[in-house]
Amino acid sequence: xxxxIVRLGRTASxxxxxxxxLPIVVIGATSFAAAGYLRFxxxxxxxxxYVEAATDPRWIEAFVTSLGIAAVVSVLxxxxxxxxxxxxxxxxxxxxxxxxLVVMSPLxxxxxALGVALVNVLAMAGYLGxxxxxxxxxxxCTLPFAWRPIFVALQRIDGEIVEAASLLGADERRxxxxxxxxxTRSGLVTALLFSFxxxxxxxxxxxxxxxxxxxxxxxxxxxxxxxxxxPVLAAISTATVVVTLVVVMLLExxxxxxxxxxxxxx
Amino acid sequence: MRGATSxxxxxxxxxxxxLLVLALFLGSVALLLFHAFWNKDxxxxxxxxxxxxxxxxxxxxxxxxxxxxxxxxxxAVLAYPIAWLLWRLPRWRNLLLVxxxxxxxxxxxxxxxxxxxxxxxxxxxxxxxxxxxVIQSPLPLIFNDLGVVIGLTHVLMPFxxxxxxxxxxxIDNRLEEASESLGAGGFETWRRVVLPLSLPGVFTxxxxxxxxxxxAIVTPILLGGIRQKMAGTxxxxxxxYNFNMSxxxxxxxxxxxxxxxxxALLRAVEVALVPKxxx
Numbered sequence: 001x002x003x004x005i006v007r008l009g010r011t012a013s014x015x016x017x018x019x020x021x022l023p024i025v026v027i028g029a030t031s032f033a034a035a036g037y038l039r040f041x042x043x044x045x046x047x048x049x050y051v052e053a054a055t056d057p058r059w060i061e062a063f064v065t066s067l068g069i070a071a072v073v074s075v076l077x078x079x080x081x082x083x084x085x086x087x088x089x090x091x092x093x094x095x096x097x098x099x100x101l102v103v104m105s106p107l108x109x110x111x112x113a114l115g116v117a118l119v120n121v122l123a124m125a126g127y128l129g130x131x132x133x134x135x136x137x138x139x140x141c142t143l144p145f146a147w148r149p150i151f152v153a154l155q156r157i158d159g160e161i162v163e164a165a166s167l168l169g170a171d172e173r174r175x176x177x178x179x180x181x182x183x184t185r186s187g188l189v190t191a192l193l194f195s196f197x198x199x200x201x202x203x204x205x206x207x208x209x210x211x212x213x214x215x216x217x218x219x220x221x222x223x224x225x226x227x228x229x230x231p232v233l234a235a236i237s238t239a240t241v242v243v244t245l246v247v248v249m250l251l252e253x254x255x256x257x258x259x260x261x262x263x264x265x266x
Numbered sequence: 267m268r269g270a271t272s273x274x275x276x277x278x279x280x281x282x283x284x285l286l287v288l289a290l291f292l293g294s295v296a297l298l299l300f301h302a303f304w305n306k307d308x309x310x311x312x313x314x315x316x317x318x319x320x321x322x323x324x325x326x327x328x329x330x331x332x333x334x335x336x337x338x339x340x341x342a343v344l345a346y347p348i349a350w351l352l353w354r355l356p357r358w359r360n361l362l363l364v365x366x367x368x369x370x371x372x373x374x375x376x377x378x379x380x381x382x383x384x385x386x387x388x389x390x391x392x393x394x395x396x397x398x399x400v401i402q403s404p405l406p407l408i409f410n411d412l413g414v415v416i417g418l419t420h421v422l423m424p425f426x427x428x429x430x431x432x433x434x435x436x437i438d439n440r441l442e443e444a445s446e447s448l449g450a451g452g453f454e455t456w457r458r459v460v461l462p463l464s465l466p467g468v469f470t471x472x473x474x475x476x477x478x479x480x481x482a483i484v485t486p487i488l489l490g491g492i493r494q495k496m497a498g499t500x501x502x503x504x505x506x507y508n509f510n511m512s513x514x515x516x517x518x519x520x521x522x523x524x525x526x527x528x529x530a531l532l533r534a535v536e537v538a539l540v541p542k543x544x545x
Contacts, residue, residue, distance in 0.1 A: 006452040013347035020369040023380020084284030090273035102288055110481020110525050112498035113518035121294035140291050201373035204483050218373040237376040244372045257363045261432040
């Protein structure tokens with residue numbers, strides 16, 4: 001008697017699931033339409049918008065800037081998070097819960113408020129409108145996301161391995177780099193790829209910090225939508241989707257996606 | 267590594283880079299407070315008084331809170347079935363998870379642009395409906411609050427789905443089996459066993475989506491238009507066009523306070539609804 005209800009629920013759920021990638025699919029379809037807009041029935045196909053995007057130095061520059069910033073941010077924030085989380089893990093300070101709360105606190109700030117706060121501090125340091133400023137801001141925003149998987153991975157290490165290494169004469173450097181680092185590999189890769197993708201796609205906070213000297217791809221997309229919604233945007237947007245998709249697939253292949261739905265042990 | 271040989275205190279130096287990052291963050295919050303209460307004339311509450319006195323500013327904050335509340339509830343309701351589906355299909359979970367995660371991680375400016383292409387006056391939906399003869403003139407789907415709600419809800423649905431799924435995955439399979447062996451059907455089991463146990467995940471999702479909507483800028487500007495102001499768009503305008511850091515900071519503090527109030531209210535509802543053992 002209940003079977004039809006369950007089946008109906010399942011069909012409706014599938015429809016909702018397919019609703020999620022809908023705007024991305026629409027943009028992808030538009031980017032290949034010669035007319036430059038999507039209509040029904042569809043018109044001719046063409047790569048002209050991709051050619052136009054690839055020959056415009058403004059888009060190339062923004063694309064390279066975004067990739068570069070994301071690469072620097074992901075490496076730095078992963079190193080910072082590993083060093084900090086490792087120290088916390090070994091020393092187990094009494095104030096660890098309070099410290100973790102501070103690490104996570106940027107997550108509790110609405111982005112508009114976080115944007116203003118970061119403008120204030122970066123303007124004072126003279127980094128407004130520079131790539132350095134954007135890197136610093138992105139490190140602040142991605143630290144919570146890098147900290148979590150690394151700290152969880154550290155806690156899974158068997159304490160006896162460290163003890164054995166210590167008894168056999170391994171010094172602290174050897175324990176940190178020869179044991180803890182390789183054993184937290186899954187957490188490190190997750191932190192690296194996750195922070196890369198957040199930095200690459202971030203727009204709300206970044207648009208407070210860009211200037212005439214430097215802009216990122218998402219911020220430039222935003223500026224172009226406001227000026228003139230040229231179909232080139234569909235081609236550029238599809239390129240960012242491809243970058244995101246590649247990183248997610250990489251994460252799936254290397255580590256798996258369970259991290260995203262794992263229950264917080266804290 | 268619990269119980270390992272006692273670690274030397276010099277390891278504490280490894281915390282230094284993280285502490286620097288946190289000092290920067292806390293410093294930026296301190297500067298936010300400073301700018302909000304001090305301008306070139308010294309201590310001043312002028313921008314807070316402005317927010318309290320001006321009716322048009324009341325409207326902006328009211329619109330921000332209402333839209334954030336509507337979006338949070340809509341995202342929770344629409345994302346729940348998605349989480350349920352992923353939970354019920356463990357063999358397909360990885361593939362389906364990619365369908366949830368990729369739209370979540372793709373830049374929100376790209377997703378918002380997608381809605382512009384779909385819902386615009388000459389967008390895909392209006393053109394298709396016109397072609398099919400359903401409508402004569404385009405429906406006003408964007409440049410109003412409806413467009414903002416549609417865009418933000420879609421942008422935030424993956425958050426809600428992931429928060430709910432992570433709690434669903436904690437549920438002991440035997441509870442369901444017990445319920446069904448006692449004669450409850452699939453729907454009855456969901457309503458009386460699964461739903462109550464998954465509520466903490468739903469509430470986590472509500473909190474994240476409410477908070478994110480409160481601070482949204484890009485989606486409200488692009489889908490709402492310039493006149494449909496939200497707190498985030500006003501703050502952005504003060505910083506980038508008016509260079510008024512004091513006013514922007516005062517607004518940011520009001521936004522923070524309202525968000526905190528919203529989260530506290532949500533928490534109170536959760537405490538009232540969810541049994542203590544499950545929270």
